[in-house]
Every structure is written in C-alpha cells, then in structure tokens.
Amino acid sequence: MVQPTTAIAPDATGPVIAAKNLDLTFQTNDGPVHALRDVNLTINKGEFVSFIGPSGCGKTTFLRVIAALEHPTGGTITVNGMTPDEARMRRAYGYVFQAAGLYPWRSIEKNIKLPLEIMGFDRAEQDRRVRDVLALVDLEGFGKKFPWQLSGGMQQRASIARALAFDADILLMDEPFGALDEIVRDHLNEQLLTLWARTEKTIGFVTHSIPEAVYLSTKIVVMSPRPGRITDIIDSDLPRERPLDIRDTPEFLAIAHRVREGLRAGHAYED
Amino acid sequence: MSAALTQRPARASWALGGLAAGVLPVMTVLMAIIAIWYGASVMMNRAWTLDQMQRQNIEMTPFEIIAAAMTQERPVLPPPHQVAAEIWNTTVGEPIMRERRGQMQGNPRNLIFHAYHTLWPTILGFGIGGFLGILLAVGIVHSRAMDMSVMPWAIASQTIPILAIAPIIVVVVSNLPVLNAAVDQGWISDDTKLLVPKALISSYLSFFPVVVGMVAGLRSPQTSDLDLMRTYSASPAQTFWKLRLPASVPFLFTSLKVSIAAALVGTIVAELPTGARFGLGARLLTGSYYGQTIQIWSALFMAAICAAALVMILGALERVVLKRMGARP
Numbered sequence: 001m002v003q004p005t006t007a008i009a010p011d012a013t014g015p016v017i018a019a020k021n022l023d024l025t026f027q028t029n030d031g032p033v034h035a036l037r038d039v040n041l042t043i044n045k046g047e048f049v050s051f052i053g054p055s056g057c058g059k060t061t062f063l064r065v066i067a068a069l070e071h072p073t074g075g076t077i078t079v080n081g082m083t084p085d086e087a088r089m090r091r092a093y094g095y096v097f098q099a100a101g102l103y104p105w106r107s108i109e110k111n112i113k114l115p116l117e118i119m120g121f122d123r124a125e126q127d128r129r130v131r132d133v134l135a136l137v138d139l140e141g142f143g144k145k146f147p148w149q150l151s152g153g154m155q156q157r158a159s160i161a162r163a164l165a166f167d168a169d170i171l172l173m174d175e176p177f178g179a180l181d182e183i184v185r186d187h188l189n190e191q192l193l194t195l196w197a198r199t200e201k202t203i204g205f206v207t208h209s210i211p212e213a214v215y216l217s218t219k220i221v222v223m224s225p226r227p228g229r230i231t232d233i234i235d236s237d238l239p240r241e242r243p244l245d246i247r248d249t250p251e252f253l254a255i256a257h258r259v260r261e262g263l264r265a266g267h268a269y270e271d
Numbered sequence: 272m273s274a275a276l277t278q279r280p281a282r283a284s285w286a287l288g289g290l291a292a293g294v295l296p297v298m299t300v301l302m303a304i305i306a307i308w309y310g311a312s313v314m315m316n317r318a319w320t321l322d323q324m325q326r327q328n329i330e331m332t333p334f335e336i337i338a339a340a341m342t343q344e345r346p347v348l349p350p351p352h353q354v355a356a357e358i359w360n361t362t363v364g365e366p367i368m369r370e371r372r373g374q375m376q377g378n379p380r381n382l383i384f385h386a387y388h389t390l391w392p393t394i395l396g397f398g399i400g401g402f403l404g405i406l407l408a409v410g411i412v413h414s415r416a417m418d419m420s421v422m423p424w425a426i427a428s429q430t431i432p433i434l435a436i437a438p439i440i441v442v443v444v445s446n447l448p449v450l451n452a453a454v455d456q457g458w459i460s461d462d463t464k465l466l467v468p469k470a471l472i473s474s475y476l477s478f479f480p481v482v483v484g485m486v487a488g489l490r491s492p493q494t495s496d497l498d499l500m501r502t503y504s505a506s507p508a509q510t511f512w513k514l515r516l517p518a519s520v521p522f523l524f525t526s527l528k529v530s531i532a533a534a535l536v537g538t539i540v541a542e543l544p545t546g547a548r549f550g551l552g553a554r555l556l557t558g559s560y561y562g563q564t565i566q567i568w569s570a571l572f573m574a575a576i577c578a579a580a581l582v583m584i585l586g587a588l589e590r591v592v593l594k595r596m597g598a599r600p
C-alpha cells in the first residue's frame with residue numbers, strides 16, 4: 001500500500017513547471033504528427049495559466065505531458081523540480097477532464113473519496129476532506145446523490161472537488177466548462193477564481209474561449225497548430241480581484257484583443 | 272390534503288390504463304399462439320382420426336372429427352389443454368416422494384422430481400461456468416498472451432456439438448478415481464456422483480457467454496476513466512477493483528442470464544445420450560421411446576418454466592444490485 005504523501009511544496013526558488021525545447025511527435029499511420037514543437041514555458045507558484053488555441057494546437061497535449069499522461073519525444077520538462085512521472089507519484093497535481101467523468105456507480109461523496117481510497121487516507125480523514133471540498137465547491141448536502149441526479153455544472157464542480165480532495169499544489173484543468181452553457185460557465189468561472197484565491201494553487205487551464213482565458217488568467221499562452229507551438233505569452237496586469245463586469249473594461253478588452261491577434265497570426269487559413 | 276384526495280382517482284385511472292396497455296397486447300399474442308396451436312394440432316392429428324374412421328367404417332361429423340383429433344392418446348401434436356392436464360397430473364396429481372422397498376424415494380412419475388434432478392446440476396454447472404468465465408475474462412483483459420491464446424479456444428469449444436462430446440465427458444468423469452474414491456469413502460452418494468458429469472457439461476455451455484460479456488464489460492471504461500486512474504498512480508489491482516469490475520456489472524448480469532439458460536440446455540442434453548433415469552432430459556427420452564408426445568411436450572414446458580424462473584431470479588437480483596449502484600430507476 002502506498003503511504004499518503006502530503007503534496008511536496010515546490011522548491012521555493014524554482015518554478016513549478018519548466019519546459020525547455022519540448023517536442024512531442026505522435027507516430028500515426030498517416031505519418032508523424034507534430035503535436036508539440038519547441039515549447040518553452042515557465043510557470044511559477046500561484047499562477048493561473050490559460051492555454052488557448054484552435055483544435056490540434058497541442059494545448060491539451062501539453063497539459064497531459066505535465067500530468068505524465070503523454071511523454072515528450074524531445075526537450076525537458078520538470079514539475080516541482082522533478083520529472084512529470086516522479087511528480088505524479090508524489091501526488092503533485094489534480095486533473096479535471098473535459099467531461100466530469102464521475103463514476104456513475106459511486107455517489108458524489110464516494111467519487112470524491114476515490115483518490116483518497118487509492119492514496120490510502122484513513123476513513124476519518126477521508127470524511128473530513130470530503131466535507132471540506134464539498135463546502136469549497138458549494139455542494140454541501142449533495143454528497144449522497146448519484147451523479148445523474150446533478151446538473152452538468154454541479155457534476156463538473158464535483159469533479160473539481162475530487163481533484164482538490166488530496167490537496168495537490170497544482171490543478172490541471174482540460175476545458176472543464178467546455179460543455180456547459182454560458183450562464184453556468186460565467187458562474188463557475190467566478191467560483192473558480194474565488195477557489196483559486198482561497199487555496200493559492202497553481203492552475204493550468206485549457207480553453208477555447210478568449211473571454212474565459214482573459215477573465216481567469218494571470219498568464220495566457222496562445223498556441224497554434226501544425227506543428228503545435230506557442231505563438232504568444234501574455235502576462236495579464238488585471239487585478240486579482242475580478243468581478244464579472246471587468247470584462248467590459250478597456251484593460252480587459254485590450255488583452256482580449258492581443259489574444260485574438262495572436263490566434264489570428266498563428267492560424268493558417270488555407271483550410 | 273384535499274389536493275392529494277383529488278389526485279388519487281386520476282392516478283388510479285392512469286395505473287389502470289397502464290395495466291391495460293401492458294396486459295392487452297400480451298394477452299392478444301398469447302391467444303393468437305394458442306389459437307394457431309389448436310389449429311395446427313387439429314390439422315396434424317386429423318389424419319389418424321380419419322384413418323380410424325375408415326378402418327372401423329363409421330361416419331363422423333366434422334365437429335366430431337375435430338373433437339376426436341383433440342383427445343387422442345398419442346397425438347402428433349397434442350393440443351394445449353392435453354399438455355396442461357398432463358402437467359397438472361404429473362405435478363399436483365402425483366406425490367413427489369413415494370415408498371419403495373421400505374424407503375421413501377423420489378417419485379419418477381412426478382415432473383417436479385425430474386425438474387429437481389435437472390435444476391441442481393444446472394445451478395452447479397452455472398456456478399462453475401460463471402466463476403470460470405469471470406476468471407478467464409479477467410485473465411484475457413489483463414494479459415495479452417491470454418487474450419491471444421485463450422479466446423480462440425473458448426470460441427472453438429462452442430463449435431463442437433455438445434451432443435457428441437457429452438458421452439465422452441460422462442464416461443471419463445464417471446471413471447475418475449477421485450470420484451469413485453469419494454463414493455467408496457461415503458463422502459458423496461451415487462446419485463451425487465451422477466450429478467457431476469451433468470454439471471460439467473452444463474458449465475461447458477454456460478462459461479462462454481460470461482467470458483464474452485465480461486471481457487466486453489471489463490473493457491468498457493473509457494480512456495478518460497482510465498486516465499483518471501493513471502493521474503492517481505493507481506495500481507492495476509486498484510484500477511480493477513475500483514473501475515473495471517464495477518463498470519462490468521451490467522454486462523455481467525446480461526451474460527449471466529444468457530448463461531443460465533445455456534446451462535439448463537447443457538444439463539438436458541447431458542441427460543439424453545447417457546441413459547439418465549431422472550431429469551427432464553430423461554423424461555424427454557422415455558417420452559420419445561414410447562411415442563408419448565404429451566409427456567414430451569409437458570417436459571419441454573417444464574424446462575421452459577424452469578429457464579424462465581431462473582432468468583427471472585437473475586433479473587430481480589440485477590435490479591437490486593444495479594439500484595444499489597445508483598442506476599436510474
């Protein structure tokens with residue numbers, strides 16, 4: 001049985017995630033596909049980093065490389081100063097997938113306990129953590145429900161609670177709100193910012209939406225496809241306290257404009 | 272309160288409507304089957320009645336011919352009421368136990384006694400087959416070597432006519448030293464020993480649906496479900512117990528229902544070529560020796576009733592288990 005490891009605090013001096021000249025090529029029947037080429041990126045503790053770009057730009061692939069779900073074919077990447085595989089063994093990150101991916105045969109409570117059971121937390125600690133994270137995502141009282149009894153937005157919140165339960169420093173989110181309607185999405189974006197402020201986690205967030213990326217992030221990574229690469233990295237100077245109507249301010253629109261320009265520059269229109 | 276009272280009749284009439292909507296089509300189909308059966312029965316039995324008429328040189332009205340065709344002792348196709356009467360007489364109308372040579376024994380004239388002798392090996396064989404099927408499926412899903420080597424054999428095993436290998440299995444198993452020793456030691460009775468080959472043949476038919484269903488079930492989790500487990504660095508055992516196994520449960524029940532019906536067929540077939548004295552298969556065989564078509568049909572119906580009962584028990588168990596696993600009502 002693996003002993004529960006409290007997530008390792010990142011080296012106070014070093015970056016949380018550092019990628020240098022990262023390459024990833026998939027060998028397919030139609031020849032090699034360059035999912036990532038020459039990606040250089042540094043993410044520091046407490047940052048909220050969004051990855052934005054059209055399909056096939058490698059944003060999800062990059063997130064999966066951080067999570068050690070894919071392995072690069074060139075270059076180096078460290079997570080908390082370790083290889084991604086080592087970092088994963090030390091429970092460095094929680095991962096939220098595009099679909100909530102709650103196991104339908106487990107109640108919400110049991111779904112959140114899943115990582116805790118696997119990591120060997122004792123019963124009392126499991127119960128305590130479930131209570132805490134349910135409160136964190138505003139789902140008190142829903143622990144005994146099964147996933148199908150919850151709305152899509154609530155399911156996604158439960159899925160975030162599951163990723164938070166074992167208190168990893170890094171939260172990786174792959175288009176978590178992509179399938180939700182805009183009003184629910186706005187609401188969850190607001191909640192996510194509150195949660196980030198409260199937990200001080202480092203967040204990597206993949207999205208298709210320019211307003212979402214600008215609203216949430218301290219750093220926006222603009223990517224483009226064939227080969228998947230970074231075309232622009234924008235450090236946002238918006239205040240950390242962000243009401244929804246910040247999206248109508250000139251500062252916000254200026255950043256959104258730059259993101260749009262970056263996307264346009266990297267996009268090949270021949271197809 | 273008053274709202275509840277006013278709503279009641281509405282609900283009741285809705286329920287009645289629902290009942291009628293469910294029962295009416297079923298009854299219609301059942302009536303149609305019985306009508307066709309009677310028609311076919313008269314058509315097929317008429318020849319013998321006409322033949323008798325000619326030999327005895329008597330005249331009969333068409334109505335009398337029909338009546339005679341439905342009351343023969345050895346009809347080509349017995350009509351429903353004759354089969355129903357036979358089933359009644361050989362279940363309720365006969366004692367299950369009888370005294371013989373100063374001992375109480377099962378009464379071979381009783382159909383329930385025969386059903387009992389078929390059901391036990393069926394359940395035993397189903398247990399063995401189901402367990403083996405699950406075990407093989409787990410192996411196949413986790414080992415590429417087993418996937419490549421076991422699956423073709425499992426498929427090949429089902430292409431062999433069971434009727435052909437049943438006698439071989441019976442001869443081999445009956446002569447197993449272990450089994451004979453067990454009888455000599457008094458651990459098992461001779462009757463129990465006869466049960467073993469039947470159960471084995473039954474398990475031979477019943478393991479296959481479970482293998483196929485469970486392999487599909489254990490492989491049913493999506494890539495993202497498996498990725499989630501990888502992000503937790505879960506061991507293969509944890510992935511099995513917490514993801515693959517629970518995901519496979521609906522598949523398991525579906526295949527178990529197919530499997531238990533196959534197990535019953537396996538037991539009956541095992542009784543045919545081996546001179547079994549008891550069991551529904553034996554009953555079918557003696558019926559066909561002596562041209563007792565009514566007896567054959569009643570044994571067939573008993574087998575169908577047994578199969579339906581077994582499948583329904585599994586269905587009820589499935590509902591309970593899936594409800595506990597959070598399935599939508």
